[in-house]
Structures are given as structure tokens and as C-alpha cells.
Amino acid sequence: MSKSRNIFQFGNKKHKMILIYGGAYQGKLDYALEHYNTNASVYQCSETETQIDFSKQIINSFHCLVLAQLRDHTEPCQFVNENMGFLKPKIIICNDISCGVVPVDSEMRLWRESVGRVLAILAKHADEVIRIFCGLGTKIK
Numbered sequence: 001m002s003k004s005r006n007i008f009q010f011g012n013k014k015h016k017m018i019l020i021y022g023g024a025y026q027g028k029l030d031y032a033l034e035h036y037n038t039n040a041s042v043y044q045c046s047e048t049e050t051q052i053d054f055s056k057q058i059i060n061s062f063h064c065l066v067l068a069q070l071r072d073h074t075e076p077c078q079f080v081n082e083n084m085g086f087l088k089p090k091i092i093i094c095n096d097i098s099c100g101v102v103p104v105d106s107e108m109r110l111w112r113e114s115v116g117r118v119l120a121i122l123a124k125h126a127d128e129v130i131r132i133f134c135g136l137g138t139k140i141k
Helices: 028-035 062-071 076-082 106-125
Strands: 018-022 042-044 058-060 091-095 128-133 136-139
Touching (some): 018 106, 028 091, 062 091, 091 106
Parallel strands (some): 018 091
């Protein structure tokens, strides 16, 4: 029996917004590819690009997009709210950077806070929220 949930098929209308988050190097992208039965194209966010290629089905490293936007003086929460229609049928993968020592650097503190706010908005609108720890997914919503 397949582990795939088959809810995220791009050949029909079963698109749902799925938020997958967890610590760095926990296997979030591998989990998404394995459990959502898709040969999806992946957009890899970077710390220098302030926009997303919405033609891709998976948006990986969303936390890097938040940092790029902060450095560009763009409000990440506003970006997410304004683009929610484009984000709805996607799998969004983001590192949870809220754990650990609070950064001394003001830019890193703002990044940490902004990622938390963005995750809260995304989780509110997501159809599913999965937390990954050691490669294992726990359904939160």
C-alpha cells in the first residue's frame, strides 16, 4: 500500500495548500515528494530573490524568501496576504527558525519574528499543516 495521499494531484482539481515546516535538515522536501505522490517542480527560494515563481508546485525554503524581502524593505506578511490566491494550491516548505537562542543581531531577530508571523498566516489558510522532525511528519492541522 502506498504512503501517498494523492490529494495534491496537478491533473485534476484537488489542489490544496499544504504547509510543511520544521527544523533545518529534517527532510521536509523529501517528505513532501514522498507523501504527496507528485513529480512536482520545485521553486527554491533564496536570500536574494524577493519574488516566487508561482508556476512551480512546491515552494521550498520560504524562510529564505522572508529574509530577502526584509533586506529589500518589503513586508513579508503583506506579500503573503496579497499573494494568497497564488499560494493556495501549493506545497510550501519553511524552516522553523523560532527555536534556540534569540539572535543578538537585530536583522536576524526581525527575520525570526517575521518567519513566525508568516508561518501563522500560512497555517491559518492551509488545508494541511505538517511538522517534520527527524524525517517524521506530524499532522498539526
